[in-house]
Amino acid sequence: LPGYADVVTASQRLAGQAVVTPLLENQALNAATGGRLFIKPEVLQRTGSFKFRGAFNRIASLPDEDRVNGVIAYSSGNHAQGVAAAAQIHGIPSVIVMPADAPRIKVENTRSYGAEVVLYDRYHEVREEVTARIQQERGLSLVKPYDDPFVIAGQGTCGLEIARQAEALGARLDSVLICCGGGGLAAGSALALRELSPRTEIYTVEPEDFDDTARSLLAGRRLSNNPGLRSSCDALLAPMPGELTFALNKQLLTGGLAVSEVEVTAAMLAAFRNLKLVVEPGGAVALAAALSGKLETRGRTIAVVLSGGNVDVDAFCRLVGNAT
C-alpha cells in the first residue's frame, strides 16, 4: 500500500506538469452553508480533471522497458484524458478503451492528446476483458484507473495541496469532501490529510445509486452496486471499491455520503452562478453534499473537491438549464 511519503514523491514528480489548482472561497457559498467553504477546482487541472495527477505519476514511474510499446487504459473519460496527455508528454503511444456512450468531449479530448480510442458497450461488454485482449496483443502497460499505488499517490497530491493551502490561509479544516468512483482520489488525499491535518474528517461523496464505498465502509468489506443502474455522474460508476483503495479508505476515512441527481444539478448551477466554473455531474457531488446538508456545515470549515469539468455543453444545458 502507498503511504504519505509516496504522495510527497508524486508531488515532486508532478511539479511543473500538473497545475497547482487554487483553493477558492466564495461569499455566497459561505452564506449558503453558514460556514467557511473552500473549493478545490480540479476542473482547472490539466485535462480538466484530477486524473492527470495519477496518470502522470504512474507513467513517469514505469521502468523504460515497460513503457517502450506504450500504455493502455480503460476509462469513462477523465482517466482516459489523463493517461493520453501523460503518455503524450512522455512521447509514448496510448490506447484508451472507453464506453461508447461517454460524453463526446471526453472522447474528442482523449483523441486530441494523440491516443487511439477503442469504444466498447458499457452494458454488454466487460471493459477489463476488452482491455486485456489489446494489452496482450500489443505488449502495452496497463495504467489502472485507481487500484494502483502510483495512481493513488498521484491523486493524493490533490489532498496534499488542500492541506497545505488551508494551512497557508490559517484555516483549520473540520471536514474534506471528496467524490468517489473507485476511491483513488479519496485514498490518496486521505494519506496526505491524515498526516498533515489529523483531526480533519474525510468523507467520500457518491451518487445515490452508486454508493458502494459508503456501504462498504459501514459493512467493513467491499460491496457492489446494483448493475444496470444509470446516473448522470458518468465519472463515478465504478462497480465496487478497489482492493487497494478500500484497504486504505477503511482505515483513513470518516464515512461516506451520497447525493441525488437533483442535488448534483443544483450544485452544478451553484458553481456556474457563484464560482463561474463548469463542473461535470460527477465532479459536483462533493459540493452537492455540502449545499444540501448531508453533514453539518454551520460554523464549520469544509473543503470540497470539484473533481472534473468535462461535460458537453448541450448535456450541461439540458441538466442545469432545467434546474433554474
Added chain:
Amino acid sequence: LPGYADVVTASQRLAGQAVVTPLLENQALNAATGGRLFIKPEVLQRTGSFKFRGAFNRIASLPDEDRVNGVIAYSSGNHAQGVAAAAQIHGIPSVIVMPADAPRIKVENTRSYGAEVVLYDRYHEVREEVTARIQQERGLSLVKPYDDPFVIAGQGTCGLEIARQAEALGARLDSVLICCGGGGLAAGSALALRELSPRTEIYTVEPEDFDDTARSLLAGRRLSNNPGLRSSCDALLAPMPGELTFALNKQLLTGGLAVSEVEVTAAMLAAFRNLKLVVEPGGAVALAAALSGKLETRGRTIAVVLSGGNVDVDAFCRLVGNAT
C-alpha cells in the same frame, strides 16, 4: 491623470481583498492560436468581474466625510456588484442605478451585497440624470464606472498582475488584449504594462457595433457609437470613450479590435470546453479576437483578459447551446 505609481498603490490597497487571479494556459487554445495564449480569468475575481478592483480602490480612497452617507453608482451590472461589495466591506450604504434589462444575476448579486438597486429604462432615460437626482437628494458620493483616476488605477492592478505573472513564467508578452467599454480596464492596465513590459502591444477589443474606442484611437478624438444598437455584450455598451480613459489610451495603446456576436459566442464555448470557465459575452471579446484571427497569433505570446462571468444560465445556454 493617474500614473503607474497609482496602480502600485492600488495594488497595495487591494491586497487581501481582491483575488490575485491566476494566469492560465491551455494546450488546446495554444494549438488553436498556433502560439502561446495566456488567460487572465477575472471571472474568478470577487463579484465575478475585474470591476471590484476599481470600485474598492475608489471607496477606500474617499475621505471619511465623503463616504459617511454612502455611495452611488450607475452600471449595467459588473461595476454595480463591485461597488456594492466594496461598500459592504467598508460598512457604508450603496445605491446602484441599473438598466431594467440587466441580466437577473447581476441585479440579484448586487442586492445580495446589501445595495439598494434602482432600475431605469436604458432606451428612454439617461442614467447619469437618474443618478444625479438621487445623489443630490441623499448626499451620496458617486463612484464612476471608468472616468475616475482611482477607478482606473484599481482596474490597472489587473494589468500589473499580468505583467508580473508573465515575467514569473519567463514569458515575454507580444500582445495583451483587453475588453473595452468605457476604457478603464484598458487604461489602467496599460499604465502597468507600459512600465513593466514596454515592448508589449496593447489592444482594446470591443463588440462590432460598439467599437467607439477603436475608431476614436484612429481618429485621435472621442467618437460615439450609433445610439439604439443592441449587443449581447451588456457590459461593453458605453456610448463613447471616457475623457480620462481616452487621454491615457490614445497615448498608451497600440490600437483597437472588434469582434462579431458569432465570434463572441464561439469564444464563450471555447472557454466552457477548454478552460471550464463561465464567461459572459462582454467578458469573452478579447478571447474572441485571439481565436478569430483579428491579429497574428502564430508563434506569438498573447495574454487575454476574461473580464467577467456574470451571465444567466438560460441566456448562456441560448447563446452557447446554439453555437454547438
